[in-house]
Amino acid sequence: MPVAPDNRPIILTGDRTTGPLHLGHYAGSLKNRVRLQSTHRQFLLLADTQALTDNAHDPDKIRRNVLEVALDYLAVGIDPALTTICVQSALPALAELTLLYLNFVTVARLERNPTIKDEIQARGFGRDIPAGFLCYPVAQAADITGFKATVVPVGEDQAPLIEQTNEIVRRLNHQIGRDVLLEAKALFAEVGRLPGVDGKAKMSKSQGNAILLSASPNGISNAVRRMYTDPAHLRATDPGKVEGNVVFTYLNAFDEDRFAVAELKAQYRRGGLGDVAVKRRLEDLLQHVLAPIRARREQFGRDPGFVIDLLRRGTRTARERTQATLDELRGALGLSVLPPA
Structure with missing residues (x-):
């Protein structure tokens, strides 16, 4: 019996795997993701590649926290039967989409992105900005468009990243002459960013001012x-x-x-x-x-093999979807010179 097509709006969201999640994540996004998974087709991206943009000195931390963040997802009520959880570094199409998109955006435009400007200042990079960090908005555009997501839950401070994604989409669609890529809308949470317990603007495990979801x-x-x-x-x-x-x-x-x-x-x-x-x-x-x-x-932590298997299945589904988008875009741009093997 044929499977009915899933015509629900597609959501892409996720987290950098730099540490376990905390109450700020729960209030600002996780509660919303649990609610939306029943009305949308939701993909949750464990963004380990993007975590490297300012953590390349400690890749083992990123690897370890893939499982930690996945456990947090399951603990708050993310249902793998409703939400596809996947690992970014195992989706090669996203890296190639990023490379393609870099040809359609300028360094000056990236440096003007308010979100990136604020983050560069907060991290004290000066002019020693890792290229991967500067190009973070392009990588995020690849994530969003690779899944053909039209809804992206973000904080209001992340809105410029969605705006830049849509600029790239419009430029590529104009180049092709038809709409191959889809624009996305930002979905803002009802609760804004929670401050740290010390009153500082941002809750962060590294600053010791966060309450982890796993807190005793x-x-x-x-x-x-x-x-x-x-x-x-x-x-x-x-x-x-x-x-x-x-x-x-x-x-x-x-x-x-x-x-x-x-x-x-x-x-x-x-x-x-x-x-x-x-x-x-x-x-x-x-x-x-x-x-x-x-x-x-x-409970989930007692069976890490189950969680890893769940991530493998979700990543396999995501790989097929993002590869299909890349193949479609390659063909539309006239880059598919060689016939399929």
């Missing part, structure tokens, strides 16, 4: 205890600031009782509510959120 109960308690609040809120009776207060930012992201959170904010602003009480509510909430995720992660 004690680890969660310690992280909440040292969360940045309002330094001027010295006594419970003092009026406090909610804006910039990390505890309230996390309550906004995870507490579904909006009325109760609004009441806490009002009481904190006028005075009469101590940091300990607010942190206790948040800790109880995070313990409840992370306990089942941690348990599922430990």
Whole structure:
């Protein structure tokens, strides 16, 4: 019996395999991916090749974390029957698409990309920018178009990367004279980027200010205890600031009782509510959120062979899809000189 075609919109998303995932990933993207997998055809890319762009000195870290990130995916509820999880470095068509696209973008345009400019400054590269890092938007364009994704969940700071992808798509389609590649739309999460527990703008394992999805109960308690609040809120009776207060930012992201959170904010602003009480509510909430995720992660972690086999199957599916896109583009550009073997 023939299989009905899958006409659902295609989503591509993923993560660089530089370390286990944390609460920021969960709030900003993972919860959304779990929801979307039932309505879209979703591909999740373990971006180990792109992780090399600023980690080439430690490839073993990237290799190790392919499994760690895959475990996090499964732990939060990504269903391999609904979502194809694949490994970027095992998809050679993406590398060739990147090479093709580099001929349709200038260095000046890459240097103007706001996302890349900010990341270059944050990493202190100066002019010693790894070429692979500078060309990251082109590699991402290859990922998106290789899967023919039309929806890409990203943070708002990543929007310029989607814009540059669509520029490349339009330029190639114009060159060919018809629409071979598809433009994509950015899908922004309801929850923005979570700050680190120390109040810094970005949660990061390397900065020691993240709560991992695999965090122990004690680890969660310690992280909440040292969360940045309002330094001027010295006594419970003092009026406090909610804006910039990390505890309230996390309550906004995870507490579904909006009325109760609004009441806490009002009481904190006028005075009469101590940091300990607010942190206790948040800790109880995070313990409840992370306990089942941690348990599922430990369960999957006891059978790494199952996870590796799952990645092999997903990567095989992804390889066929991305190779088909490359073959189509080669033919459209007139590059298919040799007949198939």
